[in-house]
Amino acid sequence: EPKEKEKRLAELQTKNTGFWPRKIFKWLEGNVDDSPRIPEARGSIESFRNEAFFIPLYQLYLTFGGIFRLTFGPKSFLIVSDPTIAKHILKDNSKAYSKGILAEILDFVMGKGLIPADGELWRIRRRTIVPAVHLKYVVEMIGLFGRATDRLCKKLEAAAANGEDVEMESLFSRLTLDIIGKAVFNYEFDSLNIDTGIVKAVYIVLREAEDRSVAPIPVWEIPIWKDISPKLKKVNAALKLVNDTLDDLIAICKRMVDEEELQFHEEYINEQDPSILHFLLASGDDVSSKQLRDDLMTLLIAGHETSAAVLTWTFYLLAKEPSVMAKLQDEVDSVLGDRFPTMEDMKKLKYTTRVINESLRLYPQPPVLIRRSLEDDLLGKYPIKRDEDIFISVWNLHHCPSRWEDADKFNPERWPLDGPNPNETNQNFSYLPFGGGPRKCIGDQFATFENVVAVAMLVRRFNFQMALGAPSVEMTTGATIHTTEGLVMSVTCRTRPASNSINSDSEATPVSR
Ligand code: HEM
Numbered sequence: 078e079p080k081e082k083e084k085r086l087a088e089l090q091t092k093n094t095g096f097w098p099r100k101i102f103k104w105l106e107g108n109v110d111d112s113p114r115i116p117e118a119r120g121s122i123e124s125f126r127n128e129a130f131f132i133p134l135y136q137l138y139l140t141f142g143g144i145f146r147l148t149f150g151p152k153s154f155l156i157v158s159d160p161t162i163a164k165h166i167l168k169d170n171s172k173a174y175s176k177g178i179l180a181e182i183l184d185f186v187m188g189k190g191l192i193p194a195d196g197e198l199w200r201i202r203r204r205t206i207v208p209a210v211h212l213k214y215v216v217e218m219i220g221l222f223g224r225a226t227d228r229l230c231k232k233l234e235a236a237a238a239n240g241e242d243v244e245m246e247s248l249f250s251r252l253t254l255d256i257i258g259k260a261v262f263n264y265e266f267d268s269l270n271i272d273t274g275i276v277k278a279v280y281i282v283l284r285e286a287e288d289r290s291v292a293p294i295p296v297w298e299i300p301i302w303k304d305i306s307p308k309l310k311k312v313n314a315a316l317k318l319v320n321d322t323l324d325d326l327i328a329i330c331k332r333m334v335d336e337e338e339l340q341f342h343e344e345y346i347n348e349q350d351p352s353i354l355h356f357l358l359a360s361g362d363d364v365s366s367k368q369l370r371d372d373l374m375t376l377l378i379a380g381h382e383t384s385a386a387v388l389t390w391t392f393y394l395l396a397k398e399p400s401v402m403a404k405l406q407d408e409v410d411s412v413l414g415d416r417f418p419t420m421e422d423m424k425k426l427k428y429t430t431r432v433i434n435e436s437l438r439l440y441p442q443p444p445v446l447i448r449r450s451l452e453d454d455l456l457g458k459y460p461i462k463r464d465e466d467i468f469i470s471v472w473n474l475h476h477c478p479s480r481w482e483d484a485d486k487f488n489p490e491r492w493p494l495d496g497p498n499p500n501e502t503n504q505n506f507s508y509l510p511f512g513g514g515p516r517k518c519i520g521d522q523f524a525t526f527e528n529v530v531a532v533a534m535l536v537r538r539f540n541f542q543m544a545l546g547a548p549s550v551e552m553t554t555g556a557t558i559h560t561t562e563g564l565v566m567s568v569t570c571r572t573r574p575a576s577n578s579i580n581s582d583s584e585a586t587p588v589s590r
Contacts, residue, residue, distance in 0.1 A: 115155065115459045116145040129554040130291070131444040131472040138473045144456055154466045155456070158473035160480075162456050164506040166448055166469060168514030177449025177466055182289045185297070186282055186316065188367060190375030191519075199516075202372060207519050209356040213344045215522055216420045217351045218260055222530035223417035225256045228269050229531075230538050237568045242544040244563040249388040249531075250381070254279065256527060257380040262326045262373055263352040275322055281315035283378065287555025323370050326354065334358045376520075383442045384524050386557040388531055389564050390440035391432060393550055394487040395536070396543050396566065401489060402536065405432055409533045410574050418530045426529055431489040433528045434499050437510035439487060441471040442557040446512060471509045480507050540569045 118137050134156055137145065143159025157163055166174055180193035187193050191202050229252050236243045251268040254276070258264040268276045289297065296302050303309055333350060341359050354373060362369055395402045408428045418426070446469040454461055476484050482491070497503050501513035511518035518524070535541075543550075547565035552558050 112460050113458050115456075115461075116141040117148060118145055119148050121149070129444075129552040129558065131470060131554065132552075134445075134468070134470050135473055135476060138470065144459060154468055155461065156473075157456070157467060157469045158477070159457065160474060160506040163469050163474065163509065164513065165456065166467065167446070167506070167509075167512060167516065170454060171514045171516065173450060173452050173454050174448040174467070175451055177447055179447040182295075183286060185289075185312075186286050187375045187378065188371035190368075190371035192375050192379055202368065203515075203519075205357065205360070205362060206353070206372060206376075208343070208360070209353040210519055210523060211344050211346075213346050214351060214353075214356070215526065217346060218523060219418060219420055219423070219526055219530060221259055222256060222527045223534065225252055225259075225269075226531045226534045227417070228252075228255070230534060232269060233535075233539055233568050234570065237539065237570050242547070242565050242567050245392055245541075245566050246385070246389045246560055246564045249392075250385040252531065253381050253384040253388070253527070256384075257377055259352070260523070261352055261376045261380065262323065262354040263330065263350045264322070264326055275318060278315035278318040279377075281312060282319055283382065284555075285312045285315075286378065290555050319374070320370060323373055327358075327364055327369065327373075330354050330358055331364050379518075380520050380524065382557045384527055386440065386442045386559065387433065387436060387524070387528050389560065390558065391436040391528070391532060392535075392541055392566070393560075393564055394436055394439065395432070396541055398487050401432065401487065402541075404428060405532070406536050406571075409537045413533055413537060414575070415537065415573075418533055422533075423526055423529060426533055427494045428489065429529050429533050430498065430525065431492045431494065432532065433525060434492050434510070435487060435489040438475045438481075438508060439485070440558050441475050441510060444472040444554065444558055445470050446509075469509075474507050474509060477507065537573060538571060540571050541566050542569075543567075 118141050120133070120137075134147075137147065137156065138158045144155060144157050144162055147154050147156050157166065175195040176193050180195065183190075183193050189198055191199065191206060194202055229248060232248065233243060248269070254268045255266050258266040266273075266276055266279075289295070296306070297309060330350065330352070333347070334355065337347065337359075339345065339347060339359070341361075345356060345359055347355050347359070353376060357369065357372075358364060395405070405428060408426060412425045413422055416422075423430075448467045448469065450461055450463050450465045450467065452463045475481075478484050492499050499508055499510075501509050501511070501517070506513060511521040511524075544565045544567040548562035550564060551561040553561045
């Protein structure tokens with residue numbers, strides 16, 4: 078039939094030039110659309126209320142396939158779970174997509190920071206910030222990860238001695254906050270030990286960002302609501318405290334940079350303050366700019382919640398799979414013993430790295446990536462218009478039953494130890510732990526080492542089990558996947574075998590106990 082229409086169109090074009098034939102021609106032209114239509118699922122917001130929203134999206138994916146439209150009344154989203162289409166959006170034609178809704182939701186906290194920024198501004202800031210995460214910086218950070226995890230170990234030792242259960246999700250959140258504060262702007266939150274006003278303020282701001290990511294109606298945009306809502310007042314006060322603190326830190330750091338005599342170069346690092354902020358100021362970044370503060374806030378949030386979630390779900394998975402835990406502890410005993418990990422150890426802790434790779438497959442953080450089309454495009458065989466809101470479901474890519482054998486099983490062995498570290502490129506975009514294309518995570522190596530160090534040091538010193546009577550572990554979501562009621566575990570000190578580490582390299586600090 079489309080062929081028929083085309084023929085009739087061609088006839089009209091050549092034979093008829095009058096007013097009515099031209100009108101008919103126009104009408105027909107609009108209707109000669111033989112392009113395939115994207116399968117459409119209609120949803121009710123209610124069905125998405127009760128559980129983490131990426132779970133119903135998985136069920137719909139099994140029915141509708143790698144790309145479908147999800148319509149709620151007048152609003153619709155494209156849900157992409159196909160690796161080739163994901164690659165097209167994230168990499169091959171990435172210029173045609175922006176961060177869309179994400180930038181709108183996060184504007185209050187990240188402004189035009191690196192995650193929400195688009196276009197030329199994003200390009201400039203990415204070029205400025207990426208060099209700060211150089212190899213020497215990452216090596217320096219491995220020491221910081223060890224010291225911070227050691228403080229967590231002390232807390233767990235006390236809990237183990239008293240026979241107290243511990244809620245690991247909040248402890249991991251504090252561990253990664255302490256790490257990222259020091260790593261990004263040389264600030265000691267010490268949130269594992271004290272609950273200062275600034276720590277509380279950071280949590281109020283983070284919670285608000287999470288709430289906004291899942292709110293069905295943007296109440297924060299309603300003018301009167303803005304002024305009378307007690308919650309928003311609290312959020313604004315917290316935001317002011319965090320911003321003022323950042324301004325102070327920028328000023329302190331600027332003074333340090335002005336006084337130092339170090340020459341700026343590619344792998345520049347100040348030993349007293351190796352932070353990203355110090356690198357940026359030394360490289361000549363504008364201190365007074367709101368942009369710098371937006372970027373620092375972005376790095377804080379990007380590096381905090383994600384790593385905390387990875388550690389939480391890794392320990393949940395390990396508690397459920399004792400054989401993996403035993404193998405992991407064997408590796409750590411032989412490679413590391415009681416030393417603080419070094420860069421050399423990162424290459425040797427192969428199974429530990431596979432555990433993190435596999436945890437990120439089962440619990441990707443964030444579970445969906447958000448984009449908006451800036452122009453018309455073709456996704457697979459489907460033409461799409463500009464202004465489409467798109468969710469790339471990393472959860473679906475990572476759980477696809479035809480791509481992964483025993484897709485729901487926690488099986489680090491699926492990644493051979495002598496094979497390459499799995500990433501989006503060598504897995505053809507069916508595995509996207511850190512995204513892909515030009516907007517790929519800039520902290521992927523930092524985060525992987527942070528998680529490897531924390532997991533290795535913790536499993537060397539303790540055995541972890543789900544606590545008796547602990548609430549069952551269910552998922553809920555904001556930007557990352559959280560548990561609904563915490564990860565309550567019982568922790569016991571391990572009687573650990575003497576280290577037969579062949580790598581007792583002399584510069585590594587022994588853990589004081
Ligand atoms: C972007 C994951 C840790 C900084 C991303 C993206 C993912 C991701 C999936 C891509 C987002 C998108 O395409 O929409 C993770 C995970 C982490 C982690 C799973 C921990 C395990 C970190 C850390 C930092 C960081 C520690 C900072 C030191 C960023 C930034 C971007 C980003 C700045 C935006 C890059 C851009 O748009 O140019 N991350 N990340 N991330 N991540 Fe991470």
